[in-house]
Amino acid sequence: MCRPQYDHYGQKPLCICSMNSYGPRCFIDRLCQMKIGRNPCQNGGICLTKYQHYNLIDAYICQCPKSYFGPICQYRSGVIEISYDDENQSVTLSGEQISATVIQLFDISDREELSIKKQILYKDSLPSHLIITSEIRNVVAKYHTLCDNTTSNSSPLLCFVDDDYFCLCDINNTAQCFLYNKKFDQCKQCLAEGQCIKGDIDTPSDYLCLCPRCHFGSKCQHNTELFSFSLVSLLSPDLLSSSLVKQKVSLSMYISVPAVLLIYGTISNFFSLVTFRQPRTRLNGAGHYFFTGTIFSQLSLFCLLSKILHIIINIRGLFIQPIINTVLCKILSFLLSLSSRICYWLIVFVTIERIYVTIYPTKRWLQKPKIAKTIITLITIFTCASHVHELVKYNIVDDPKYTANGKWCVTQLSRPLQIYNQTNTMIHYLTPFLVNLIFTIALMILITRTRANIDRNKSRWKIFQEQFKKKKEMFIPSMIHIISALPHLIISFSLACNDLDTKWQRYMLIISYFAAYVPQCLSFHLYVQPSKFFLREFHATKIWKMLAQSRTTIN
Missing domain, CATH: 1.20.1070.10 (Rhodopsin 7-helix transmembrane proteins)
Incomplete structure (x- = not known):
């Protein structure tokens, strides 16, 4: 789906691509084996193309199954199976042996003895890449309709945010979205569970605290509850x-x-x-x-x-x-x-x-x-x-x-x-x-x-x-x-x-x-x-x- 005059500065079209293609004009197949004729990913990995204008053929990433990892899924993940026998009250470990080098300093002046009979190295980390599900993609694709539906309102929508994106509605009623880290907006200046609203990021004093009931002050630091008046809250205004x-x-x-x-x-x-x-x-x-x-x-x-x-x-x-x-x-x-x-x-x-x-x-x-x-x-x-x-x-x-x-x-x-x-x-x-x-x-x-x-x-x-x-x-x-x-x-x-x-x-x-x-x-x-x-x-x-x-x- 092509909408002309997407950007009124460069006069470029906006293309919303189908599920199996992407890129500025939707000319890149999402699955790279459809383009180069073979799957470079081993052990059942799924090949996904990356858009690089200087190298469209070799730009790809592999989405590996759970048991494999590596650039082309060439390495098998270490697996340890733990079996528990309820009758014999025993635990059995099976699987491939995982080798690890451990450097440990022992103080020989102590009279204690340390005997390591068995050591298991456990590593857990996030995957190197994540693929967005089709459900989320469908929602993001519909963000353009939010800007388009506000033209009839007296107060048109100017911007909106979700967990990952910050979107602006331009003059063509199109959502221009980009990844945004919400930590930039975090404000922890307020006490007593007051709501903090941050202004200019570069100005430390540019914030506003919305204080709960019975609290006041620039940081909600003063309490007026029964028997909670303090000297600082009484004297500071003068x-x-x-x-x-x-x-x-x-x-x-x-x-x-x-x-x-x-x-x-x-x-x-x-x-x-x-x-x-x-x-x-x-x-x-x-x-x-x-x-x-x-x-x-x-x-x-x-x-x-x-x-x-x-x-x-x-x-x-x-x-x-x-x-x-x-x-x-x-x-x-x-x-x-x-x-x-x-x-x-x-x-x-x-x-x-x-x-x-x-x-x-x-x-x-x-x-x-x-x-x-x-x-x-x-x-x-x-x-x-x-x-x-x-x-x-x-x-x-x-x-x-x-x-x-x-x-x-x-x-x-x-x-x-x-x-x-x-x-x-x-x-x-x-x-x-x-x-x-x-x-x-x-x-x-x-x-x-x-x-x-x-x-x-x-x-x-x-x-x-x-x-x-x-x-x-x-x-x-x-x-x-x-x-x-x-x-x-x-x-x-x-x-x-x-x-x-x-x-x-x-x-x-x-x-x-x-x-x-x-x-x-x-x-x-x-x-x-x-x-x-x-x-x-x-x-x-x-x-x-x-x-x-x-x-x-x-x-």
Whole structure:
């Protein structure tokens, strides 16, 4: 079948050949024995001609049967038959012997012996050529009709692809197809199973990620699912703003806030550690919980500032050593999650111990230092084990869309691991919060009820006020942790899977995120000052005596 004016440049015809011929004008027989009068292929091989304009006679290839190979099928393939005798439970090998040369190095210094009794060399490879089946040929031949059938449509077909070909519809409604490697179009820039669309192959930043639900960012690196907001997703829009003034203001704010928390927290935590190093403060479990909680509070404040500095340095592409950058990405994220969540659990057990003492005033089992140390160890192991995936899955990814060296420290989680991470975060966040809330309320009710049974002349509200003032050290730590965590909890639930289109939503999340770290810098005011006993122990330390002496000297 000949269609004239196939190519409007060279005015060449287009020929669609029959099954037994091919070539520009269909003048070459597909089976070469029809042309030269004999079959050059041995052992039943099929001779197929190749189109070479300078040598039409000798241009051929042989399609060999399964048992033969070689240019003209002259070599017999090695065959090994394996027979299994079910009755005798034996295996028999038969066939031609295959010779192979094996060079192997033996270490004669070892005392071991290696005896190779039998060696079988197995080789499996793709055939040197493949013949397209008639079914596929028929489909490819019909590709011309796809271009021809689109002339009546309002949006004509311009191009299409299959597994092997890329086809263009020309002005004559004819498909011009050529082999195309799909690897050229592969784009692996997107995270979270986002669909990547590649633009200019020579431009690394020319790509577009179609993100799944609850993800956004140039690489779908930011997650807005419940309890999945990260510092980098909240801070990066301001740090990458097109306005230089906004960048500088945001940079100074995001560094100064955690810096103030760290400086004030260092002073407060230092005074707390000095207090709880006194032997008398650790005669019961609460002293051990406060002492350990103070250490982890200081660690969380340090990691918070370090994490923000790490984000800023990465976004600006200032890191030189990739190995150090990756290690910091993993370690800082892991320690920040670990330290802050251990603090939540320790306050829970302080509340549990105090409600235990209120119910059983004569018993001391839960107050024993040995029990407290065991609980602290178990909390640390449990929290570390449940966050190990952060050490593995936090990685540095390049993002050429912003700067040539810009990078993100983000997680690359599969869907099952995303579900686990979300569940794990909810357990470490919601469980301490709810237990703290319920037990603190229960503690208030128990103390008020116990006192009301003794003093029946006063109202319960009056008794509650009096008991709160007398035993405020039992309520203040738990209440402050609840109040600081509540805004972040409410906002996270409200804005889960939202696009954060308006700035106030993101800023509310940022404020609530920083507010959750306020108790970590107030350990002295929460643990020591409300308690007359702990405050008296602090006044007995050398630090307090030095401060009191210097204040007297100044006055």
